[in-house]
Amino acid sequence: MARGTGATDETLLGWTTVTAAPRRPAVLVALLAVLLVVVSACSSGDTTEPAATSSSAAETTPTELPVEAVEWTDCTADIAPIIAGRPGSDRALTFGCGQIEVPLSYDDPTGPTLSLFAVRAVSATQADRIGSLVVNPGGPGLSATDAAVQSALTLPDGVLGRFDVVGVDPRGVGLSQPVECIPADTKDQLTAADPRPTSADQLDTAFALADDVAEGCVDQYGAGLGAFSTVDSARDLDRVRQAVGDTQLTYLGYSYGTTLGSTYAELFPQNVRALVLDGAVDPDADRQEAAEAQAQGFEAAFDAFAANCTSLVGGCPVGADPRTFVGDLLTQSATTPIPSSRAGETRQATPGLVLAAVRSALYNPAAWPQLAQSLASAQAGDSAGVLTLADTFTGRADDGTYTNTIDANITISCSDTEESYSQSDVRALVAAWGTQYPLFGADAALSLYTCTPWDAPRTPLPERTAEGAAPILVIGTQGDPVTPLPGAVDMAADLESGVLLTWQGSGHTAYPKNQCVVDTVDAYLVDGTAPAADVTCPA
Incomplete structure (x- = not known):
């Protein structure tokens, strides 16, 4: 399969994968192993396998159900050795680890639950605390607990001094009931496959591999795969808000994290305090439009390189x-x-x-x-x-193992869409885009087949206007190959209270890479007041 995109960040051989900003330093891969020990120690021993579930995006299930405050366990000693020597590791930080229970299905809110794993970073310089800044690095499938640790090292002092930084692995990701249904050797096949197939046999092989992956995941989880949609994760996010004790949510989401954040704003507009959506995924593009835009974006980025x-x-x-x-x-x-x-x-x-x-x-x-x-x-x-x-x-380690990023990415991405592209559709696009976008086009076209064989419940993303929400700051980067700038323009326009910040730079996402961007975002997060009009920051 291919590395293109649907309505998410990126695909890897047909599987929407992987890197969203801030990119995970290799040293933080070890964090999962450490935190796994922590979460095992904190766990009651109960695990719930996802059962058949389906949620309607249009039905915003209330969260009046009791939500217990997070019981944070100090895990500073576990995390400190991993970040030692990294820029920002000299900051006086303490880390807490905890768990938050959420319903497996919001159609059955008093039924089985999932346990979400959380990490909180607190600076010793904190004063006049505002609340928690909840971070999500995107993917879908990247670990938000990793992101919380990394953000504590890199966020500007003005923000770190006013907020706890909280990362919660979404359901199916990292240490939150991780979806694991693709063997490492299959992932090796996916990553090694030729991204520019030229023969019918190569395409047949790519389609067969996609079919095998989908069949393997459905065989393992069945209809339970439907429990891992973005809509359900957005509902989880409101329980996270309550569990950390905030009356409204302050959120920093990158890339796919903008899809999660805007979905939250649609479902719970009254609970928005401040949302920063950096590297916005286009809410108006279908999967084919998004895949072509990303192929074009990567071609332009290669030319810049x-x-x-x-x-x-x-x-x-x-x-x-x-x-x-x-x-x-x-x-x-x-x-x-x-x-x-x-x-x-x-x-x-x-x-x-x-x-x-x-x-x-x-x-x-x-x-x-x-x-x-x-x-x-x-x-x-x-x-x-x-x-x-x-x-x-x-996400491959030196020993040949992988994180569950690819598994979670496919599962979440396919849960979020009912679009389907036939093999004949994809063959035609491979031929056309392979010529139009020589390095990345065929790969992007192949990605469109990923969810066609996915036989599990779907919960399509809702339209997102977030009517009644407080101002929401949407950021786009002019030279972003992963989430091209038109996506941010569309998201800011669609959100009733959206304000657009454009950075005339290159690379994926903008904050905190540029001082103009930092000044605008920090003022918004701290004061809760967005710019009165759209802002452009020079490179």
């Missing part, structure tokens, strides 16, 4: 024509996969892994030098750098 590289005083490591270089490298790796000098590594870089490395670096211009050198080394016969970038993108 190429222009930057060829302007370097010392010369570009991949020569004067980076696009041709990468095309040749994809052909080379398809014919002869490239070995790696990394100790213990048995994989060789295939076209799928090469393009995953390229895509990974295009999220953040700071990674462009690493990309150029890694591509040059791969062409010379060593794919170690390419594999490192690719593994950062896919």
